Amino acid sequence: NSGKPTPAMRHVYRGTFMHSTQQAPLQILEDALLGVDKDGKIAFIGKGGELNKLSQDFGFSPSEVTQLTKDEFFMPGMVDTHIHAPQYSYAGTALDLPLLQWLDTYTFPVESRFRDLEFAKKVYTQVVKRTLRNGTTTACYFATIHTDASLLLGKIANDFGQRALVGKVCMDMNNSVQHYKETTQDSQDETRRFITELLKKKYPLVKPVVTPRFVLSCTGPLLGELGAIARDNNLHIQSHISENAQEVKIAKEMFPESETYTDIYHKFNLLTDKTVMAHGCYLSDDELNLFKETGASLSHCPNSNISLCSGVLNVRNVLKHKVKLGLGTDVAGGYSASMLDAVRRARDTSKFITIQTPEHETLTFEEVFRLATLGGSQALSLDEQTGNFEVGKDFDALRVNVAAPEGPIDISQEEGPKIQLERFLNLGDDRNIVEVYVAGRKVIPFTEPTAE
Numbered sequence: 001n002s003g004k005p006t007p008a009m010r011h012v013y014r015g016t017f018m019h020s021t022q023q024a025p026l027q028i029l030e031d032a033l034l035g036v037d038k039d040g041k042i043a044f045i046g047k048g049g050e051l052n053k054l055s056q057d058f059g060f061s062p063s064e065v066t067q068l069t070k071d072e073f074f075m076p077g078m079v080d081t082h083i084h085a086p087q088y089s090y091a092g093t094a095l096d097l098p099l100l101q102w103l104d105t106y107t108f109p110v111e112s113r114f115r116d117l118e119f120a121k122k123v124y125t126q127v128v129k130r131t132l133r134n135g136t137t138t139a140c141y142f143a144t145i146h147t148d149a150s151l152l153l154g155k156i157a158n159d160f161g162q163r164a165l166v167g168k169v170c171m172d173m174n175n176s177v178q179h180y181k182e183t184t185q186d187s188q189d190e191t192r193r194f195i196t197e198l199l200k201k202k203y204p205l206v207k208p209v210v211t212p213r214f215v216l217s218c219t220g221p222l223l224g225e226l227g228a229i230a231r232d233n234n235l236h237i238q239s240h241i242s243e244n245a246q247e248v249k250i251a252k253e254m255f256p257e258s259e260t261y262t263d264i265y266h267k268f269n270l271l272t273d274k275t276v277m278a279h280g281c282y283l284s285d286d287e288l289n290l291f292k293e294t295g296a297s298l299s300h301c302p303n304s305n306i307s308l309c310s311g312v313l314n315v316r317n318v319l320k321h322k323v324k325l326g327l328g329t330d331v332a333g334g335y336s337a338s339m340l341d342a343v344r345r346a347r348d349t350s351k352f353i354t355i356q357t358p359e360h361e362t363l364t365f366e367e368v369f370r371l372a373t374l375g376g377s378q379a380l381s382l383d384e385q386t387g388n389f390e391v392g393k394d395f396d397a398l399r400v401n402v403a404a405p406e407g408p409i410d411i412s413q414e415e416g417p418k419i420q421l422e423r424f425l426n427l428g429d430d431r432n433i434v435e436v437y438v439a440g441r442k443v444i445p446f447t448e449p450t451a452e
């Protein structure tokens with residue numbers, strides 16, 4: 001047509017696409033055509049009937065188009081806004097204690113083993129592969145206090161093609177496992193080294209995140225330094241907040257000059273529009289307003305909240321306060337590394353609230369779908385790059401087959417796409433996720449590393 005250069009397409013797909021937008025928790029595009037360019041970005045989305053025009057405009061041949069079957073659809077990759085990579089080594093066990101005893105008894109002894117890079121490599125490879133296979137295209141990871149092992153996690157995410165935020169954990173207080181902590185100076189120096197070394201690798205999809213474990217593991221001077229490091233380098237920040245009642249009480253005793261838990265982080269400049277805080281079960285409306293004002297977001301980790309008997313987050317109330325919110329698995333406080341589990345527990349938690357308070361407006365499956373995809377990308381301030389199928393964003397996507405041969409769903413009749421999505425979210429598993437794409441690159445099924 002107009003003589004403008006026609007970018008070559010890496011892939012073109014035709015079929016059903018389902019995603020969320022700011023306006024609609026579920027938008028269904030039936031018989032759509034979507035093109036992914038050589039940079040892995042979505043070049044166009046159009047209607048199947050416009051094939052001839054689109055193929056001319058975007059320089060591809062209709063024979064290159066991959067046609068989905070009636071049992072298949074594409075949805076955006078899921079975003080795990082909070083997961084502890086080292087804790088994958090004991091996921092599915094050790095769920096008999098409340099948070100603070102659980103940390104002392106199980107977590108700190110296990111995390112202290114990640115000084116051993118061989119052990120770290122084994123566990124980190126497993127967690128990256130498992131989460132990718134389950135459809136987590138973006139993960140926001142806590143590692144451990146060990147800088148080299150944390151850098152290794154970044155390398156492994158990059159090697160497998162997962163989009164990741166990776167945090168070297170900071171803690172200069174620990175009264176139970178004495179050797180699993182750092183001096184205040186080491187913690188800040190090693191955080192700087194971690195950031196510098198990770199950025200030097202220029203992994204396209206992996207970013208460092210400043211990671212004070214939580215108030216109970218950090219002195220004021222360390223929190224202050226970490227706030228400054230994040231500000232000076234414009235970095236993401238992640239931590240935990242208001243997860244468990246005993247934790248909230250101790251945090252306030254530690255910092256009596258702060259009125260609330262949220263105010264403690266705020267005073268140390270740790271609440272920014274690139275901050276994601278896990279849990280938040282006991283936040284007051286005033287604290288939620290401070291999240292809204294600062295642009296900080298919450299990671300809702302329902303499996304963990306239930307498994308450690310920590311508390312109940314009222315997501316409806318968080319959304320009413322217009323605080324950004326995504327879902328997290330919080331492995332291993334949450335026993336499942338699958339975001340499909342987080343989707344189900346989020347909906348169950350919302351239903352429990354409705355049982356107790358019938359006027360509560362239960363989250364719909366479409367809303368929870370949005371939290372697992374676009375909501376997560378917003379919570380991590382990555383929504384310019386990912387989260388849904390908008391032209392210009394990276395193609396982070398799951399090709400789902402609801403009727404996968406060995407899969408858990410028996411489809412006996414033709415169903416519309418909305419029912420297919422609902423069934424997949426409630427009953428599906430990795431057998432239904434036949435392909436996973438991150439930035440246009442097919443990362444599942446795993447292929448041997450290529451020269452790409």
Ligand code: GUN
Nearest residue numbers: 107213214240304330333
């Ligand atoms: N608070 C501080 N550390 C942790 C952790 O590792 N897991 C959970 N769930 N909460 C925490």
Ligand code: FE
Nearest residue numbers: 082240278330
């Ligand atoms: Fe956590």
